[in-house]
Amino acid sequence: MSQTSPASKNITSVSQETRVFEPNGEFSTAAHISSLTQYRRLYNESIRDPEKFWAKQAEQELIWFKPWKKVLQWKVPDAKWFVGGKLNVSHNCLDRHLSTPLANKAAIIWEGEPASPGKPGEERVLTFKQLHREVCLFANVLKRNGARKGDRVLIYLPMVPEAAVAMLACARIGAVHSVVFGGFSAQSVADRIADCGAKLVITADGGFRRGATIQLKKNVDDALVLKDASGKRLAESIERVIVLRRASNDIHIEEGRDVWWHRELEYVDANCPAAHMDSEDPLFILYTSGSTGKPKGIFHTTAGFLLGAKLTSRLVFDLKPDDLYWCTADVGWVTGHSYVVYGPLANGATSLMYEGAPNFPEPDRFWRIVEKYGVTILYTAPTAIRAFMKWGVEWPKKHNLTSLRLLGTVGEPINPEAWMWYHEVIGGGRCPIVDTWWQTETGVIMITPLPGATPTKPGSATLPFFGVVPEVVDDQGKPVPTNSGGKLVIRKPWPSMLRGVWGDPQRFREVYWSEIKGSYFTGDGCRRDKDGYFWIVGRIDDVLNVAGHRIGTAEIESALVSNPNVAEAAVVGRPDELKGQALVAFVTLKTGVKAHPQLREELRQHVAKEIGPVAKPDDIRFAESLPKTRSGKIMRRLLKQIAAGDEIKGDTTTLEDFGVLARLTQGEE
Numbered sequence: 001m002s003q004t005s006p007a008s009k010n011i012t013s014v015s016q017e018t019r020v021f022e023p024n025g026e027f028s029t030a031a032h033i034s035s036l037t038q039y040r041r042l043y044n045e046s047i048r049d050p051e052k053f054w055a056k057q058a059e060q061e062l063i064w065f066k067p068w069k070k071v072l073q074w075k076v077p078d079a080k081w082f083v084g085g086k087l088n089v090s091h092n093c094l095d096r097h098l099s100t101p102l103a104n105k106a107a108i109i110w111e112g113e114p115a116s117p118g119k120p121g122e123e124r125v126l127t128f129k130q131l132h133r134e135v136c137l138f139a140n141v142l143k144r145n146g147a148r149k150g151d152r153v154l155i156y157l158p159m160v161p162e163a164a165v166a167m168l169a170c171a172r173i174g175a176v177h178s179v180v181f182g183g184f185s186a187q188s189v190a191d192r193i194a195d196c197g198a199k200l201v202i203t204a205d206g207g208f209r210r211g212a213t214i215q216l217k218k219n220v221d222d223a224l225v226l227k228d229a230s231g232k233r234l235a236e237s238i239e240r241v242i243v244l245r246r247a248s249n250d251i252h253i254e255e256g257r258d259v260w261w262h263r264e265l266e267y268v269d270a271n272c273p274a275a276h277m278d279s280e281d282p283l284f285i286l287y288t289s290g291s292t293g294k295p296k297g298i299f300h301t302t303a304g305f306l307l308g309a310k311l312t313s314r315l316v317f318d319l320k321p322d323d324l325y326w327c328t329a330d331v332g333w334v335t336g337h338s339y340v341v342y343g344p345l346a347n348g349a350t351s352l353m354y355e356g357a358p359n360f361p362e363p364d365r366f367w368r369i370v371e372k373y374g375v376t377i378l379y380t381a382p383t384a385i386r387a388f389m390k391w392g393v394e395w396p397k398k399h400n401l402t403s404l405r406l407l408g409t410v411g412e413p414i415n416p417e418a419w420m421w422y423h424e425v426i427g428g429g430r431c432p433i434v435d436t437w438w439q440t441e442t443g444v445i446m447i448t449p450l451p452g453a454t455p456t457k458p459g460s461a462t463l464p465f466f467g468v469v470p471e472v473v474d475d476q477g478k479p480v481p482t483n484s485g486g487k488l489v490i491r492k493p494w495p496s497m498l499r500g501v502w503g504d505p506q507r508f509r510e511v512y513w514s515e516i517k518g519s520y521f522t523g524d525g526c527r528r529d530k531d532g533y534f535w536i537v538g539r540i541d542d543v544l545n546v547a548g549h550r551i552g553t554a555e556i557e558s559a560l561v562s563n564p565n566v567a568e569a570a571v572v573g574r575p576d577e578l579k580g581q582a583l584v585a586f587v588t589l590k591t592g593v594k595a596h597p598q599l600r601e602e603l604r605q606h607v608a609k610e611i612g613p614v615a616k617p618d619d620i621r622f623a624e625s626l627p628k629t630r631s632g633k634i635m636r637r638l639l640k641q642i643a644a645g646d647e648i649k650g651d652t653t654t655l656e657d658f659g660v661l662a663r664l665t666q667g668e669e
Helices: 025-030 036-048 050-061 089-093 128-144 161-173 186-196 215-225 261-267 304-315 334-346 366-372 381-390 416-427 505-513 555-561 596-612 636-643 660-665
Strands: 070-075 078-083 106-112 123-127 154-157 175-180 200-204 205-208 211-214 240-244 258-260 282-287 297-301 322-325 350-354 377-380 406-409 433-435 470-473 486-490 520-528 534-541 543-546 549-552 566-576 580-589 619-622
Touching: 036 050, 050 070, 050 304, 078 304, 089 161, 089 334, 106 128, 106 161, 106 543, 123 128, 123 555, 128 161, 128 261, 154 161, 154 215, 154 636, 161 175, 161 282, 161 334, 175 186, 186 215, 186 282, 186 297, 200 215, 258 261, 282 304, 282 334, 297 304, 297 377, 304 334, 322 334, 322 366, 334 350, 350 366, 350 381, 381 416, 381 566, 406 416, 416 555, 470 520, 486 660, 505 520, 505 596, 543 580, 549 555, 555 566, 555 580, 555 596, 580 596, 580 636, 596 619
Parallel strands: 106 350, 154 175, 154 200, 175 282, 200 240, 240 258, 322 350, 322 377, 377 406, 406 433, 580 619
Antiparallel strands: 070 078, 106 123, 205 211, 282 297, 470 486, 486 520, 520 534, 543 549, 566 580
């Protein structure tokens, strides 16, 4: 890849990033979208006449049982796409491939967590034909146990192929699945069951994480007896619990309620025609929060979501028939829905699933997998990349990563320093990086480079995907000047957009459509540069008001990480009588770097130089590691409480390492 003028200063603050990486010429030649000119032509078509554009895509990409009558029915905030059309998501992911050479191609390659160093994890491969059979069998198990079209089914499983099987089986019969991340607590499970009125739970005896057994079935048992403040049982809607044998740990089986997955398979056959679903029938509910307050059940529907997932998977990752694609997300998150299961399988791609942690049993676990299977596309989170940076280049250097041809990031803004490390150390300087912005609510990728067409800038998600009309606005909804910060909104409807908050249409309107009239409010802060590139600076509630200045925490974190001594940083605000809010930075240093008072001041001055004196942290606390969920997200809510000296409140069950919290609250450095 080529850079812009070598004379340009390589400033790594997000606000001053000047490096540009042109698409690799050899890559572009074979890419689905091979030039910026082609992208702009298609993008202009998609926003000039969106109904014509999406009708063409829907005809080309999806298999329909019955054609639609109307492409879009839109009255803010309610959208219906492909009105009257009939199709099935499971059919589009599996059956469509059975009469093609893809039938015997690997659909899912799975590797379990290794028990110890030197001992390989369990391996399984399911071809499209085999996956189709497993899905049909389990769909009949669901029907045998009372699941019908429109019923809600809660899935609470480890990262095993059966999680994908359960999702696809629900889609096949028209049941609405709600996947709950295996790291969530019994209370979280009960709350979600109560909210959506689930009829069945699909779980496992246990799962593995860093050599320990996660007691999933026990969590479900506990969830089913929890009560609300009035004494009513939260999960009273549950009629059946289907249990997968995974960890072989001791569990309780409640006669008449609990059944074993493997035993139920003995009573059914593999003949299960796909239900004809309306384009707007709900496909899944996914809860976006639970640490504090009532979780929001975002729901997506059949046709629009599938079209978005299939098209973005193919174009953003430039999927080719021989690719081995690995999205490292858990299926408990929307990334796992869109880019582990539905998007790749609808394209006939091979999707790799891994059960364990990136550093168990050793910090080269990901790179062993890349080398072992010849992974060509890797899609992971900036948090993971910063962890890899902290662990050191010696771990990826042990492995041959030349099979990689494309890298992607997802989940939060990536700071330029991490982007460059990813590009150089993992991609060998040759792999395009697609830095993608999207949300549970949007369903699929919304702002992203297209790897054969878009020049990239470290830290920027670049340009909108087809049909997406984003804008950066002020509090009154007016566009802000170039390079000015503002609120990111989406002006026009798109097929994969959320259709609501389950059971709470008023909350849907208030949270997403009341801030800026007529537009979907993302909740993210953003700026747009002179080239039209979008720079996401994090959640609006992560923008602090310091002495009258609005400062994005992501900007300060990026400046801190650009210092060669820093592996990771998280910045939060604490109440301050003089300034309103003071800035507190929690900093993890790179391996071998010692914390000392001079370094603390050096980092404060470094931020002042990169952004300005107003952004200097008032307090820098060195931490061996930061509190994170099992999916790798920093729990800034906890850091805010620690910074303010408050008692830790709220759900902490999703913490990866409880020792981190103890060390931080005790003030250890």
